[in-house]
Amino acid sequence: MRLRAMIIGGCLFLFSGCAAPWASRLTLPDRYTLVHDPLEIHSDFHLIAHHRLVDDLISLRTDLSRRLEIPDSQEPIHVYLFENPERFQGFMKLYHPEFPERRAFFVETDVKLSVYAQWGDRVSEDLRHELTHAYLHAIVPNLPLWLDEGLAEFHEVPRRELGLNHAHLCRLKELQEREHWQPDLDRLEKLDPDREMSQDDYAEAWGWTYFLLLGQPEHATLLRGYLHDLQRHATAAPFSIRLRSLTPEPEKALAEFLRELKSTP
Ligand SMILES: [Zn+2]
Numbered sequence: 001m002r003l004r005a006m007i008i009g010g011c012l013f014l015f016s017g018c019a020a021p022w023a024s025r026l027t028l029p030d031r032y033t034l035v036h037d038p039l040e041i042h043s044d045f046h047l048i049a050h051h052r053l054v055d056d057l058i059s060l061r062t063d064l065s066r067r068l069e070i071p072d073s074q075e076p077i078h079v080y081l082f083e084n085p086e087r088f089q090g091f092m093k094l095y096h097p098e099f100p101e102r103r104a105f106f107v108e109t110d111v112k113l114s115v116y117a118q119w120g121d122r123v124s125e126d127l128r129h130e131l132t133h134a135y136l137h138a139i140v141p142n143l144p145l146w147l148d149e150g151l152a153e154f155h156e157v158p159r160r161e162l163g164l165n166h167a168h169l170c171r172l173k174e175l176q177e178r179e180h181w182q183p184d185l186d187r188l189e190k191l192d193p194d195r196e197m198s199q200d201d202y203a204e205a206w207g208w209t210y211f212l213l214l215g216q217p218e219h220a221t222l223l224r225g226y227l228h229d230l231q232r233h234a235t236a237a238p239f240s241i242r243l244r245s246l247t248p249e250p251e252k253a254l255a256e257f258l259r260e261l262k263s264t265p
Contacts, residue, residue: 027091028080038074038138039131043081045119053124060128060155061135067213068151069224070231073138077131078114081123088118100196106130108137129156140227141234145197146188150209153202163210168203169263175200176258183207183254185240211254212243222246 034041036054038061041047047054057079065072082088085103092099104117104126115130117123132152136143154163175181183204191197197205212219222242229236243250 029082038076039079040076041079041081043083045081045083047081053127056124056159057127057131059159060131063159064132064135064151064155068227070136070139070227073135075113075138077134077138078112079127079131080114080116082116082118085118085120088116091116104130106133106137108134113138124158125156129153132156140231142230143227144189144239145191145193146185146201146205147209147239149197149202150205150207153206154209154213163214164261164263165203165206165210166263168206169258169261171200171203172207172258173263175203176255183251183258185243185250189238189240207254207258211257215253215257218246219243 029042029044031044032042032046034043034047034049034054036049036058039054039057041054061072064070082091088103089101092101103120103122104115107114107116113134115127115134117126117130129152132155133148136148136151153165153168157163157165172181185208188201188204188208191201212223214220223239226236226239226242240250247253
């Protein structure tokens with residue numbers, strides 16, 4: 001059996017040659033199952049079929065496919081909704097005691113995509129983040145870590161924000177003003193996927209993604225082409241190489257873009 005686990009912020013990716021040995025022993029919410037293709041939402045409490053949250057998560061898939069020009073994923077995604085933080089944390093401590101506390105995570109095996117989350121004030125944001133990973137992983141193989149997290153941070157904010165993550169923008173502006181921070185895409189591309197990203201890494205990943213999608217239209221086209229190549233060939237040269245062919249100094253361009261962005265949290 002090959003088993004590799006990566007914890008990335010709120011996300012856990014498991015790659016396994018066969019089913020994990022503990023899979024049959026998990027105690028998961030299973031009293032109700034709401035099927036809304038491709039989502040199968042399992043819970044121990046009743047969730048109405050057109051709960052605003054469910055409709056929002058379905059719309060997220062459409063938003064992703066339109067924005068990135070990728071097909072809608074048809075692969076089932078299992079969402080396990082724990083009714084409260086205590087039950088969720090109990091599950092985590094029992095089966096993943098080595099992992100830090102978190103509110104949600106995404107698990108990928110060779111045969112199944114799953115999202116685990118606790119019900120609470122931030123369940124919508126958590127599910128939008130983790131389901132962005134799930135929808136993307138169903139379609140695009142070998143997505144680089146920075147872009148995977150950047151897209152998840154972009155889409156975790158409510159739809160009306162159009163990807164503007166105020167917390168990340170404020171942090172990046174603070175870094176620029178106080179520490180003369182400069183973005184560095186090469187550094188992000190080299191991050192070890194087995195190590196947890198820092199909050200500043202998340203903020204920078206979001207910054208690049210927002211810049212690429214909502215800055216110059218040529219950058220968005222370049223990004224879509226990159227995703228298309230990954231989807232078709234499962235591999236592609238680092239995105240920074242393509243970006244530099246269009247914008248020789250992308251770090252400078254992002255820094256300027258961020259300075260001009262207004263944040264109204
Ligand atoms: Zn994530």
